[in-house]
Structures are given as C-alpha cells and as structure tokens.
Amino acid sequence: xxxxxxxxxxxxxxxxxxxxxxxxxxxxxxxxxxxxxxxxxxxxxxxxxxxxxxxxxxxxxxxxxxxxxxxxxxxxxxxxxxxxxxxxxxxxxxxxxxxxxxxxxxxxxxxxxxxxxxxxxxxxxxxxxxxxxxxxxxxxxxxxxxxxxxxxxxxxxxxxxxxxxxxxxxxxxxxxxxxxxxxxxxxxxxxxxxxxxxxxxxxxxxxxxxxxxxxxxxxxxxxxxxxxxxxxxxxxxxxxxxxxxxxxxxxxxxxxxxxxxxxxxxxxxxxxxxxxxxxxxxxxxxx
Amino acid sequence: xxxxxxxxxxxxxxxxxxxxxxxxxxxxxxxxxxxxxxxxxxxxxxxxxxxxxxxxxxxxxxxxxxxxxxxxxxxxxxxxxxxxxxxxxxxxxxxxxxxxxxxxxxxxxxxxxxxxxxxxxxxxxxxxxxxxxxxxxxxxxxxxxxxxxxxxxxxxxxxxxxxxxxxxxxxxxxxxxxxxxxxxxxxxxxxxxxxxxxxxxxxxxxxxxxxxxxxxxxxxxxxxxxxxxxxxxxxxxxxxxxxxxxxxxxxxxxxxxxxxxxxxxxxxxxxxxxxxxxxxxxxxxxxxxxxxxxxxxxxxxxxxxxxxxxxxxxxxxxxxxxxxxx
Numbered sequence: 001x002x003x004x005x006x007x008x009x010x011x012x013x014x015x016x017x018x019x020x021x022x023x024x025x026x027x028x029x030x031x032x033x034x035x036x037x038x039x040x041x042x043x044x045x046x047x048x049x050x051x052x053x054x055x056x057x058x059x060x061x062x063x064x065x066x067x068x069x070x071x072x073x074x075x076x077x078x079x080x081x082x083x084x085x086x087x088x089x090x091x092x093x094x095x096x097x098x099x100x101x102x103x104x105x106x107x108x109x110x111x112x113x114x115x116x117x118x119x120x121x122x123x124x125x126x127x128x129x130x131x132x133x134x135x136x137x138x139x140x141x142x143x144x145x146x147x148x149x150x151x152x153x154x155x156x157x158x159x160x161x162x163x164x165x166x167x168x169x170x171x172x173x174x175x176x177x178x179x180x181x182x183x184x185x186x187x188x189x190x191x192x193x194x195x196x197x198x199x200x201x202x203x204x205x206x207x208x209x210x211x212x213x214x215x216x217x218x219x220x221x222x223x224x225x226x227x228x229x230x231x232x233x234x235x236x237x238x239x240x241x242x243x244x245x246x247x248x249x250x251x252x253x254x255x256x257x258x259x260x261x262x263x264x265x266x267x268x269x270x271x272x273x274x275x276x277x278x279x280x281x282x283x284x285x286x287x
Numbered sequence: 288x289x290x291x292x293x294x295x296x297x298x299x300x301x302x303x304x305x306x307x308x309x310x311x312x313x314x315x316x317x318x319x320x321x322x323x324x325x326x327x328x329x330x331x332x333x334x335x336x337x338x339x340x341x342x343x344x345x346x347x348x349x350x351x352x353x354x355x356x357x358x359x360x361x362x363x364x365x366x367x368x369x370x371x372x373x374x375x376x377x378x379x380x381x382x383x384x385x386x387x388x389x390x391x392x393x394x395x396x397x398x399x400x401x402x403x404x405x406x407x408x409x410x411x412x413x414x415x416x417x418x419x420x421x422x423x424x425x426x427x428x429x430x431x432x433x434x435x436x437x438x439x440x441x442x443x444x445x446x447x448x449x450x451x452x453x454x455x456x457x458x459x460x461x462x463x464x465x466x467x468x469x470x471x472x473x474x475x476x477x478x479x480x481x482x483x484x485x486x487x488x489x490x491x492x493x494x495x496x497x498x499x500x501x502x503x504x505x506x507x508x509x510x511x512x513x514x515x516x517x518x519x520x521x522x523x524x525x526x527x528x529x530x531x532x533x534x535x536x537x538x539x540x541x542x543x544x545x546x547x548x549x550x551x552x553x554x555x556x557x558x559x560x561x562x563x564x565x566x567x568x569x570x571x572x573x574x575x576x577x578x579x580x581x582x583x584x585x586x587x588x589x590x591x592x593x594x595x596x597x598x599x600x601x602x603x604x605x606x607x608x609x610x611x612x613x
Contacts, residue, residue: 097293097319109295109319109327111334113341115288120317163332208337215569247575285577 002202003061003075004040005054007150010184011079012042014192018199029056037206047101047125047153050077054157062161072211074166075158078198080174080187081123081148084135088119088145088173093194095201096169098122100144101152108155111165114204117197121145123171125152132177146171166209170198215249216242220256226263227280231273241280248284257283288341290379293317295327295395297347303400306346309435313344321345328376328393335567338394339381344434349374349399353408357421360557360585362550362612364514366419366452370412374399374437375426380458381491383571384519387425389560396426398435406444409451417450423457429476430459439465446471456516458490460498462506470510475547477514478503482533485521489573496533500540507545515541517602518552518613520594522576527597534601543605550613551602553594555587 006012009031015021021033021040030053031042039061043053054075062070088094095118099108102124112120124144134140151169158167172190216224224245228238245256262280267273294316300306301320310318321327324347357369376397377387388394399405405422412418422428428438438455442465445453456477481489483496507513515537523529554573556564558580565574577589588594595613602611 097317098321107322107326109321109330111330111338112293113288113337122319159331163334164330165334165337212570246569247572250569250572251575 001073002038002206003057003073004038005043005050005057005075005077005150005154006040007043007045007050007079008184008187009042010187011191012040014188014195015040015078015198018195027060032057043150043154046127046149047151049153050150051153051157054154055160058158058161070161071163072209073162074168074205074209075162076168076170076198076202076205077151077154078170078191078194079148079150079172080190081146081171082130082175082177082179083146083173084132084142084177085145086176090173090175091190091193092119092173093197094119094121094146094171094173096121096123096146096151096171098144099151099155099169100124101156102126104152106152106156108152108159109164110155110167110169111163113165114201114208116201116204118170118201121171123148123151123169125149130177135177146173147177168201168205170194170201215246217255220245223256223259223263227259230263230265230267231276232267232270233273233277234270237273237277241277244281244284290342291316291344292341293319293343295319295321295324295343295345297321297324297345300324300346300348300400303346303348305398305400305402305435309344309346309398309400312434316344323347324397328391328395328397330393333393335388335392335394336570342377342379343395345395345397346400347397348401349404351408353405354412354420357419359583360555361421361424362552363419364454364548364550364612368412368416369419369421371421371424372405372408373425374402374405374422375428375431375435377425378427379430380427380493382458382493383489383491383568383573384521384554386556386560386564388567389556389564390425396431398431402437402440409444409448413448413450417452419452419454421454421456423455427457427459428455429457429461429464432459432461432464436464439468442468442471442474445473448473454514458493458499460494460502462502466505466509470512472512475512475514476503476506477516479516479518480533480537481521482523482529484523484529488523489521489571496536500537503541507542512547513541513545514547515549516552517549517598519554520551520598521554521573522588522590522594526594530598531601534598534605538605546606546610548610548612549602549606551595551598551611552613553587553591555585555591558584558586561586 016033019038021035024032024034033040041053041057043050097120122144123146130147172194174190291313324345354370354372363369422441432438445451452473454475454477458479578586579589580586
C-alpha cells in the first residue's frame with residue numbers, strides 16, 4: 001500500500017489522474033483520494049499542515065488486520081521545491097536523503113535501500129517562503145540543495161509510525177526561488193513530467209515493503225484458535241502456544257501435528273488446560 | 288541497492304585521515320553530512336534485516352568511554368584485566384545467531400575515525416597494570432581491513448606496548464591483508480570456526496570453513512599465535528556426527544601442537560536479546576530449539592552441558608586440557 005502526501009491540489013491532480021484515484025467523500029478534513037492500493041491526501045502548505053495530514057492519513061487508514069498492516073506500507077511526500085542551484089533544470093525530480101528543519105535545525109534521514117532512477121539531494125524546510133534575494137543578501141542561510149515548506153513536518157510525523165525505509169520525499173525542482181506569480185499549470189507539468197520515474201520507484205518500494213507471510217498457514221492459525229478456546233488458555237499461554245507452533249514449523253519444516261484431540265477437549269478448570277498445554281509443549285518442542 | 292551506496296559522515300569526523308582513507312575507497316558512494324552519527328544510527332523503528340541487504344557506512348568520532356570491562360559471558364582466558372573496545376560497530380557478515388542484531392538499532396556499520404584516541408585510552412589504562420583487550424568483538428576488523436586498516440593498526444600499536452595483550456577475533460579469510468606484518472607476541476589472532484553445515488545455513492557472507500583453515504595455516508606458518516574459537520556451537524540435525532567430523536577436518540589441516548589455545552562456547556544470549564532477535568527472525572530455525580534461561584538471565588539450549596561436554600571430549604583428542612577454555 002502506498003500513501004502519498006502533496007501540499008497542493010495542483011501537485012495532486014497529475015497523480016490522481018495517473019493512478020485513477022477516486023475522491024473519498026467520507027473524509028471531511030482533507031481532500032483524500034484512493035484506489036485499492038494507494039491513498040493520496042492534500043495537506044495544504046506548510047510543515048505543520050503536512051504533519052497533521054500525514055498523521056491523519058496513517059492513523060485513520062492503517063488497519064492492522066490488512067496484509068502487513070503498518071509494516072507493508074510506504075509513504076511518499078511528492079511536490080515541487082525551489083533551489084538556488086541552476087545545475088538542476090526545472091522539472092528535475094530528486095529523491096531526498098536528508099531533510100533539515102530550518103527553524104529547529106533538526107535533521108531527518110530516510111533509509112534508501114533500493115535502486116532508483118533519481119538524483120539524490122538534501123532539502124531544507126522553512127516556515128516562510130524563501131526568496132532568492134534573501135539568500136543572496138545573507139538574510140537567509142541555506143544548508144541544503146533544495147528548499148520547501150513541508151518535508152520536515154511530513155517526515156517527523158511519518159517516522160512516529162513507520163520505519164525510515166518506508167518514508168520517502170521526492171521533490172521536483174519548480175523554481176529558482178524567484179517566483180513572482182504562482183502558476184498552478186506549471187507546477188502540475190513539473191509533477192507530470194516526473195511520474196514515469198515515480199511509478200518505477202513506487203514498484204521498487206512496494207517490493208521492499210512486502211511483508212513475508214507468517215510461517216503458520218491460515219488453517220493452522222484457526223486450529224490453534226480452537227485449541228486456545230477449548231483449553232481456556234490465558235493470554236500468556238495463548239502466546240506461548242503460537243510461539244511453540246512457529247518454532248516447531250521452523251525447526252522441522254513440517255506442518256503442525258493434528259491437534260483435534262485438544263480442540264475437542266472441553267476443560268472445566270484451568271489446571272486441566274495447563275496440563276494439556278504441557279502435553280502440547282512436549283509434542284512441539286521435542287519431536 | 289549495493290553495499291555502502293551511501294556514506295554518512297559526522298561533520299567533526301570528515302577531516303580525520305581515516306575518514307579520508309575510507310572515502311577514497313568508495314568514490315562512487317553518495318556522501319551525506321550528519322551532525323551526529325546517532326541521528327542516523329539511532330533512528331527509531333529501523334529494520335535490521337532489510338538494512339543488511341544494503342548496508343551503509345557511517346564515519347564518526349567516538350567520545351569517552353573507549354574501553355569497557357569484558358562481559359561476563361565472554362571468556363577471559365585467565366587474564367585478570369579483561370576489557371573490550373569497539374572502534375567499529377557492526378559487521379559485514381550476516382550470521383543468523385549474531386547478538387549484534389539485538390544490540391544495535393541499525394545494521395549500518397559505524398567506523399570511529401579517531402583511532403588515536405582509542406590508543407591513548409589504552410595507554411592510560413596500562414598505567415595501572417597489564418591489560419587484555421579485545422577490539423574486534425562488536426565487528427570483524429580483519430574482514431574490514433580493505434576498508435579501514437584497523438587490524439594492522441592495532442597489531443602495530445600492541446607491538447610497541449608493554450603489558451598489553453590483544454585478541455583480534457575474526458571469521459575472515461583475509462589473512463593476506465596483514466601477512467606482510469611481523470608477527471607480534473602480544474597479539475592473538477582468534478578465528479571463529481563452524482562446521483560447513485552451520486556456515487552454509489547460518490553464516491551468510493562469511494567465508495567457507497576451508498578458506499578460514501587455509502588462512503589459519505598460513506598465519507601459523509608465519510609465526511602468529513592463533514586461537515581457535517569454537518563458538519557459538521549451534522545445534523543442528525545430527526550434531527554429534529557433524530561436530531566430530533568438523534574437528535577431524537580442522538586438525539587435518541591445522542597442526543594442533545602449534546595452536547596457542549582454544550575456547551568452547553555453546554550458543555547463548557541474554558534473555559532480552561534473545562527475545563528481541565527471535566521475534567525479528569522468523570526466517571531461521573536457530574531460535575526454534577528448546578531453550579532455557581539460566582541464572583544471570585542467559586538463554587541457552589536445554590542440553591547445553593551435554594553439547595559442551597561432547598565437544599570438549601572430542602577437542603581434547605587434539606588439544607591438551609590446559610589449552611581449552613570455556
């Protein structure tokens with residue numbers, strides 16, 4: 001599952017179109033779009049807005065019973081940014097390896113574990129719009145290749161929930177800090193131009209975040225549930241049973257033994273359950 | 288993504304000659320400056336397993352303390368002042384049973400570039416008496432010699448210090464990297480050895496047994512003191528036969544009379560580490576055998592004593608009692 005956070009509707013629209021995402025009208029707080037394997041939220045401008053939308057997106061939509069839950073998803077902040085460095089042509093997408101929060105000085109690092117088609121760079125997130133003349137006059141000192149207004153808020157919020165290999169920032173160079181009139185169409189074009197590369201990247205990320213299946217099959221999990229119920233096992237005993245079953249399968253490479261005898265037993269007192277569990281333990285650990 | 292695709296460099300580490308040396312070995316790597324190495328190394332929720340597939344390097348400056356008292360679970364070989372030090376954190380190998388995966392939050396390799404300060408700390412410690420020091424516990428310095436030449440730096444340092452004895456523990460077959468050095472009496476090259484089957488199943492990226500034995504033979508011929516470390520002994524199917532044949536193979540290549548000493552250690556781990564790692568590792572059966580938690584919170588096999596006893600008896604066929612520890 002891929003989650004995408006953009007600041008502006010014009011950054012979102014090419015992505016919505018590309019992946020045929022549908023507006024989720026049930027979400028009253030943000031423009032939210034979705035498909036079977038992707039969510040996109042439009043946060044609004046600024047790191048606080050981005051942090052709030054990111055936290056909302058993850059907290060509202062991760063269902064732990066879905067395949068992989070939090071572990072199986074990745075979240076990407078996609079948007080335009082500015083730079084003073086004219087070696088980056090307008091429309092260049094960069095994968096960010098360091099996010100600096102201008103106001104706090106804190107630094108954040110995604111874990112880049114996959115091959116990707118992007119040039120990499122660092123980004124500095126500011127509360128206010130940074131203008132070329134501010135930098136050239138020395139009023140603002142830049143410590144990164146790129147400048148934006150969301151990445152640090154996004155990253156801080158996402159890393160509360162996810163591992164650093166699940167959090168990415170892709171920024172497309174939109175200007176040289178010299179914007180006079182904001183041109184939505186130009187922004188959408190910048191994002192559009194990067195989407196082929198983004199699409200390949202998303203596939204790689206999905207592969208990286210795929211969660212390995214449990215060693216226990218669905219049938220075996222059901223069988224263990226029945227045993228837990230009929231033996232009236234406590235929470236701790238239930239955990240022990242599942243743990244022993246996993247270890248048995250890892251060690252022997254065989255399916256679990258037939259537990260129907262235990263599943264059919266109806267224990268009246270907990271001591272009986274304890275005795276039965278001890279028999280299972282011998283069966284699973286010493287065979 | 289390839290190993291060491293990224294090198295994170297602490298700002299204060301960049302100017303050190305060791306940092307420059309490491310960077311020169313990886314001209315194509317992306318360099319990322321960081322304020323403090325822990326900003327990368329200690330990030331929350333890192334995935335040790337996934338990072339192992341694309342390990343990064345971190346260059347940093349270590350601050351005090353530089354030396355730590357030797358842990359209870361490690362053999363001191365009769366040395367009274369047993370310390371260890373960690374000029375590098377983490378290892379290039381990927382052993383299923385490795386305690387490092389529960390010790391550190393990250394699989395990335397940290398190289399502390401201020402090696403001279405480690406040496407100064409050793410000198411200060413030596414003022415209060417002899418010292419037995421292990422600088423290759425939380426890593427494998429010989430395996431990393433091509434990246435950072437710390438095995439040779441420690442050998443050279445130990446060679447000119449009175450009262451210092453150093454153990455360089457390794458699984459590497461990279462003896463040629465230090466073969467040019469004159470053997471130093473104060474240094475013990477300690478090779479961890481496991482049977483083929485254990486190497487094949489549980490010691491990913493580590494050299495095969497044969498290669499390690501060839502390296503040991505060459506080191507012995509050159510006059511180095513060599514310790515054989517039979518740890519961790521791992522329980523596998525038909526373990527008695529596997530370990531008997533393993534020892535026969537080892538001593539068909541290594542002249543037993545020239546071995547300095549040896550130690551035996553059955554697989555064991557602190558309770559907390561065991562809990563953390565076994566939860567991470569559903570891809571290996573190594574934690575799936577019946578275990579017990581012994582006094583002091585150490586988890587090991589239920590039949591640890593039997594395994595140790597069996598191995599000791601067989602090792603004793605080649606080495607005298609006084610040369611076997613553990």
